[in-house]
Amino acid sequence: MLEQRRFTINENKSKMSGGAVEHFVQWAQDNGAYIDDKIEFKENALTGVHAIARKSIKSSDPLFKIPKILLLRRSLAEEHFGVKPSSDGNPNALLQLYLAKLKFDNTCQKSAFFKPYLDILPNVNTISSPYFWTAQELAALKGTELLIKTKRNLKSLVSEWFNVATSVNATDEEDTQFYLESASSPKSDITDILERSNSPKWHSFEAYLWASYIFSSRAFPELILEGSAIDNVNQAFLFPVVDLLNHANGKKVSWKDNLTENAVTFTTDEKLSAGDEIFNNYGDKSNEELLMGYGFASPNNAFDTTTLTLRFPQDQLGTFHKMGIKLDDVSTGDSSVNFTLSVQSPLPAQLTKVFGVMNKLTSEPFPTTRSQLEGTVQLNGILDQKLSFFKDASKLKDSLGSPEKSKSAKAYITGQKRIYQEASDSIKKYQKKIIKEAKPISFKTLFKSDTPFVNSLTLTFGVAKYDDLLAKGFLQQALLLWIVRNTNGGLQYKVPEFIDATFQDVAATIVVEKEDVQEYMPFYKSLFPQITTKIPEIYGKGDWGIKKFIIAGTVIDRLVWTSPTSQEAFFFEKKAA
Numbered sequence: 001m002l003e004q005r006r007f008t009i010n011e012n013k014s015k016m017s018g019g020a021v022e023h024f025v026q027w028a029q030d031n032g033a034y035i036d037d038k039i040e041f042k043e044n045a046l047t048g049v050h051a052i053a054r055k056s057i058k059s060s061d062p063l064f065k066i067p068k069i070l071l072l073r074r075s076l077a078e079e080h081f082g083v084k085p086s087s088d089g090n091p092n093a094l095l096q097l098y099l100a101k102l103k104f105d106n107t108c109q110k111s112a113f114f115k116p117y118l119d120i121l122p123n124v125n126t127i128s129s130p131y132f133w134t135a136q137e138l139a140a141l142k143g144t145e146l147l148i149k150t151k152r153n154l155k156s157l158v159s160e161w162f163n164v165a166t167s168v169n170a171t172d173e174e175d176t177q178f179y180l181e182s183a184s185s186p187k188s189d190i191t192d193i194l195e196r197s198n199s200p201k202w203h204s205f206e207a208y209l210w211a212s213y214i215f216s217s218r219a220f221p222e223l224i225l226e227g228s229a230i231d232n233v234n235q236a237f238l239f240p241v242v243d244l245l246n247h248a249n250g251k252k253v254s255w256k257d258n259l260t261e262n263a264v265t266f267t268t269d270e271k272l273s274a275g276d277e278i279f280n281n282y283g284d285k286s287n288e289e290l291l292m293g294y295g296f297a298s299p300n301n302a303f304d305t306t307t308l309t310l311r312f313p314q315d316q317l318g319t320f321h322k323m324g325i326k327l328d329d330v331s332t333g334d335s336s337v338n339f340t341l342s343v344q345s346p347l348p349a350q351l352t353k354v355f356g357v358m359n360k361l362t363s364e365p366f367p368t369t370r371s372q373l374e375g376t377v378q379l380n381g382i383l384d385q386k387l388s389f390f391k392d393a394s395k396l397k398d399s400l401g402s403p404e405k406s407k408s409a410k411a412y413i414t415g416q417k418r419i420y421q422e423a424s425d426s427i428k429k430y431q432k433k434i435i436k437e438a439k440p441i442s443f444k445t446l447f448k449s450d451t452p453f454v455n456s457l458t459l460t461f462g463v464a465k466y467d468d469l470l471a472k473g474f475l476q477q478a479l480l481l482w483i484v485r486n487t488n489g490g491l492q493y494k495v496p497e498f499i500d501a502t503f504q505d506v507a508a509t510i511v512v513e514k515e516d517v518q519e520y521m522p523f524y525k526s527l528f529p530q531i532t533t534k535i536p537e538i539y540g541k542g543d544w545g546i547k548k549f550i551i552a553g554t555v556i557d558r559l560v561w562t563s564p565t566s567q568e569a570f571f572f573e574k575k576a577a
């Protein structure tokens with residue numbers, strides 16, 4: 001073995017008791033680990049232990065070679081407990097239980113051997129994952145997916161723990177009591193009954209929760225070692241020393257089984273200068289995944305996502321299917337659908353399509369450009385609600401137990417806000433794009449071309465231009481009057497034929513109810529018959545009966561979409577979106 005230098009650690013604001021990391025590294029080297037001597041380990045309060053290049057590192061040779069006797073693998077757990085893990089559920093459950101035993105039962109055979117490693121693993125009080133937050137701290141996440149998932153996952157972890165611990169006859173009465181209490185009472189919140197001790201009984205849920213966090217935050221895929229022979233791709237192992245590397249997005253690294261040396265290696269493609277941190281890459285993870293699995297979140301995380309959960313009427317899911325919309329994440333129990341909005345794709349096509357279908361009129365057998373646009377308005381309302389929720393939540397005070405927790409919670413909430421903001425901005429761009437492509441006729445253009453009509457509105461409503469219609473709230477009335485005027489013919493400018501065609505279509509099928517007449521009567525009476533004598537050149541010609549306004553109302557529903565940003569009303573021909 002190469003002679004290696006002894007490691008010293010800069011324990012500035014260290015959480016670890018003096019010398020634990022140094023002792024651990026020495027233990028690894030004494031057992032044959034190779035660590036490039038240009039690397040040193042440091043520690044700080046925010047990111048814990050991490051590796052730094054003391055000198056520039058340009059070669060792409062392995063920086064670490066860890067002999068397999070230092071790895072914690074499933075076979076050790078199987079040997080110890082004399083059982084094979086159950087084939088369903090978490091393939092790492094037995095190994096996690098074994099890790100809890102190594103750590104919290106020092107009579108366990110291999111505890112002494114692994115002690116230097118077990119001593120550098122974070123303890124319950126320094127972990128920032130929400131699984132370890134108090135109920136009071138979790139209250140700061142009220143209304144977020146993160147809270148829902150934290151609670152849901154904690155519940156399923158309790159079952160996982162109880163199954164594996166009972167399978168090796170490890171549980172005592174207190175464990176059974178804990179299991180029954182957390183599983184049976186709907187009111188019981190596991191976070192309230194957790195003790196959070198640094199030396200729990202090895203078979204307790206607390207010990208298992210710690211071990212399962214150690215796996216989520218530092219285990220590597222067993223696939224590296226077993227390749228295609230692996231039973232389950234989620235099977236994992238602990239990789240001492242290499243698990244001291246922190247994460248950064250986008251770093252090119254590789255982990256390899258070196259069969260000739262019976263070791264596992266770590267290599268990075270990054271060219272490192274003196275003082276640079278040597279990072280691992282944990283994968284493209286959202287802040288929610290990072291926070292739950294690793295106890296930190298990255299500000300400006302390029303892989304961040306949020307989940308928008310929408311519940312639909314039961315029969316609606318069938319309609320989506322019929323319309324050819326494929327939904328990835330449906331829970332049929334409560335007919336809800338989860339949509340993933342990401343930094344890279346804040347407005348998934350599925351989502352806008354679903355809203356296009358929901359805003360279809362019964363007269364539209366398929367989603368139309370109009371229904372699609374109407375859908376964007378409804379969707380934007382939902383996104384804006386989410387956005388204002390996260391805007392309020394980002395005022396989150398430093399109320400959490402540690403600055404690390406507060407920082408991560410803020411990064412998570414800011415990330416969620418950013419995605420909803422981008423989704424809302426994308427909706428506006430999407431609306432503009434549809435309008436550009438569909439080239440609908442604008443009522444503003446029609447209005448401007450019709451001086452006699454504008455003059456008639458000056459006399460009736462006191463408006464002289466389109467913006468006055470908006471300011472005084474007469475847009476709907478003007479649209480009704482114009483549609484009826486169009487059916488009476490004689491306009492001096494070109495109007496698309498589909499507007500009158502739709503009017504005739506509605507006229508041929510409409511059944512006018514008493515309620516329709518009651519709805520339109522106040523508007524009608526406010527103008528007619530006075531207007532007929534006041535402006536006979538327009539309102540004295542053709543048919544201006546109330547029924548025509550009722551029909552015009554339906555024409556507006558079918559053809560007109562008003563942009564919420566510009567307040568411009570557009571006529572869209574009925575076409576599949």
Ligand SMILES: C[S@@+](CC[C@H](N)C(=O)[O-])C[C@H]1O[C@@H](n2cnc3c(N)ncnc32)[C@H](O)[C@@H]1O
Nearest residue numbers: 047048049217218243244245246247294295296
């Ligand atoms: C595999 S360990 C890395 C070594 C770790 N720093 C330690 O002290 O043992 C993963 C943990 O390191 C911390 N960590 C890793 N990358 C980080 C980052 N980019 N920012 C903040 N903390 C990070 C988190 O606490 C995470 O759970």
